[in-house]
Amino acid sequence: MNRTTLSLIAGTTALAAVTGFAALSAPDSAPGPDTAKAAAQLPVERTSLLCPAPSTSDLAETSYTSFTPVTKGTGSGGKAELLAATEESAAAAPDDKGTGKDDGKGDGKSGKDKSAEPVLTPKDPGKPVTGDTSGGEAPALVGTADGRFAPGWTVQETTEVAAGTGRGLQGVNCTAPDTDFWFPGASTQADRTDYVHLTNPDDSAAVVDIELYGKDGALKSTVGEGITVPPHAAEPVLLSTLTDERQADLTVHVNVRSGRVGAAVQALDDKLGGDWLPASTDPSGSLVLPGIPKDATSVRLVAFTPGDADADLKVRLASPSGLITPAGHETVHVKGGMTTAVDLGDVTRGEAGSLVLTPTDRSVPVVAALRVVRGKGDKQETAFIPATRPVGTRATSADNSGKGSTLSLTAPVAGATVKVTASAGSEGGTPVSKTYTIKAGTTQDIEPPVPGGLKGSYALTVEPVSGGPVYGARTLAANEDGVPAFTVQTLPDDRGTVAVPEADEDLSVLQK
Numbered sequence: 001m002n003r004t005t006l007s008l009i010a011g012t013t014a015l016a017a018v019t020g021f022a023a024l025s026a027p028d029s030a031p032g033p034d035t036a037k038a039a040a041q042l043p044v045e046r047t048s049l050l051c052p053a054p055s056t057s058d059l060a061e062t063s064y065t066s067f068t069p070v071t072k073g074t075g076s077g078g079k080a081e082l083l084a085a086t087e088e089s090a091a092a093a094p095d096d097k098g099t100g101k102d103d104g105k106g107d108g109k110s111g112k113d114k115s116a117e118p119v120l121t122p123k124d125p126g127k128p129v130t131g132d133t134s135g136g137e138a139p140a141l142v143g144t145a146d147g148r149f150a151p152g153w154t155v156q157e158t159t160e161v162a163a164g165t166g167r168g169l170q171g172v173n174c175t176a177p178d179t180d181f182w183f184p185g186a187s188t189q190a191d192r193t194d195y196v197h198l199t200n201p202d203d204s205a206a207v208v209d210i211e212l213y214g215k216d217g218a219l220k221s222t223v224g225e226g227i228t229v230p231p232h233a234a235e236p237v238l239l240s241t242l243t244d245e246r247q248a249d250l251t252v253h254v255n256v257r258s259g260r261v262g263a264a265v266q267a268l269d270d271k272l273g274g275d276w277l278p279a280s281t282d283p284s285g286s287l288v289l290p291g292i293p294k295d296a297t298s299v300r301l302v303a304f305t306p307g308d309a310d311a312d313l314k315v316r317l318a319s320p321s322g323l324i325t326p327a328g329h330e331t332v333h334v335k336g337g338m339t340t341a342v343d344l345g346d347v348t349r350g351e352a353g354s355l356v357l358t359p360t361d362r363s364v365p366v367v368a369a370l371r372v373v374r375g376k377g378d379k380q381e382t383a384f385i386p387a388t389r390p391v392g393t394r395a396t397s398a399d400n401s402g403k404g405s406t407l408s409l410t411a412p413v414a415g416a417t418v419k420v421t422a423s424a425g426s427e428g429g430t431p432v433s434k435t436y437t438i439k440a441g442t443t444q445d446i447e448p449p450v451p452g453g454l455k456g457s458y459a460l461t462v463e464p465v466s467g468g469p470v471y472g473a474r475t476l477a478a479n480e481d482g483v484p485a486f487t488v489q490t491l492p493d494d495r496g497t498v499a500v501p502e503a504d505e506d507l508s509v510l511q512k
Helices: none
Strands: 040-043 046-051 060-067 080-084 129-134 141-146 154-161 168-173 180-186 192-200 206-214 227-229 233-238 250-258 262-269 273-277 287-292 298-304 311-319 322-324 331-334 339-345 353-359 367-376 379-386 395-400 405-411 416-422 428-430 432-438 442-446 452-455 458-467 471-480 483-490 497-500
Touching (some): 046 154, 060 080, 060 395, 141 154, 154 395, 154 471, 154 483, 180 273, 180 379, 192 206, 192 227, 192 250, 227 233, 262 379, 273 483, 287 367, 287 379, 287 483, 298 311, 298 331, 311 442, 331 339, 395 471, 405 416, 405 432, 405 458, 432 442
Parallel strands (some): 168 273, 273 379, 287 471
Antiparallel strands (some): 046 141, 060 129, 080 141, 180 250, 192 262, 206 250, 262 273, 298 339, 298 367, 311 331, 395 458, 405 442, 405 471, 416 432, 416 458
């Protein structure tokens, strides 16, 4: 099948094994007398990002925005390339079971080779570059950035679907390849069409298992085992083909046996629109789900604990005035190995909010996500907010316009001061920065700063200056024929720097 040559490169640093945590407090540890010298924070030198195929709808309009913040100490070299996947496999189209599994009879290259010419070529850090495509033939994107373009490289994929299943606004941050993903909030109900999109950036095939967990535990499935994702290719896997059971709330576990992939769930509803469901942060005893829109008409929490032990969690909302407990939802009990869903209704009641989950007693690792609905009747739209890592040193949100963007910041433990920088526009404009104070236990929705003389789209960079951990999310909103279309992207640390211990002695000259 012919594909548009638009594509985006994938990225993870060579040190991407370092993972973030959603814990609400730092561990108590004082350096001992034998501790090595303090590690220096140095910019990463190479990173990769993977973007899933945006849509199968002929009515889809997709834009891509690539941005790298300016980072000290990177030098003047390097480049970022955003390319289409170079080849498709014989299994790229779902088989009669919809799994996309390779039957071993194909040559792995049924599609035509894609051009190696980069579609988006950033010129300088600090200025976004954009590209777009239309229709349902746009492929998954794979890419890399090195040198001064690597630290904090961020790519946003935003799609507008005018009508049909999943109509509305869909957005996703392109992510680094990994080997383990948890997606609470998926579904196999009749009115839902949910796909797991798997993208392999490497030169060898990846082998993936997909496990489904419902309200009573694991769902029986054999076709989800041993899915082959060929080199530089993508596989969409329709969840309803992996099981005969129809369940409203599922947790999807993507486990990579060999290789690595990028993974995201596209959740499309016949009546409530749809959006991308990104992976939850690593299982943790405490979780933060930031950026619930203040006009949300329905909020549904979906949680899962991977182990055998049950988890009991306090449920609190970080509002503009402080932490409050939703009436009737003071705690949630999550049975080990079973997916639990709780309807929180219009929990924000017209104010900014973020959900904070903490253990009532002992800590049991949990993953979680929110399904958020805006609008009423036949004018409703859906988005998802997974539990996320804190902003950390720096986080970036690409693809913002002069209006329709809301930045939500929460400081669940202690107050914090945060610097927010609006980059130059993709077609012109002057960067501008503002500083905000977030009180302990609160969430603040801010209308982000806009570059002076803005032309095109711009990026927002969030950098905590002082205080406790900060969590964030950015909401894009647009009114489409009366439908309050929106999409939410969380703002975890961009992992643009890595800790490198200082050497105790100079070993650059070897003694003879």
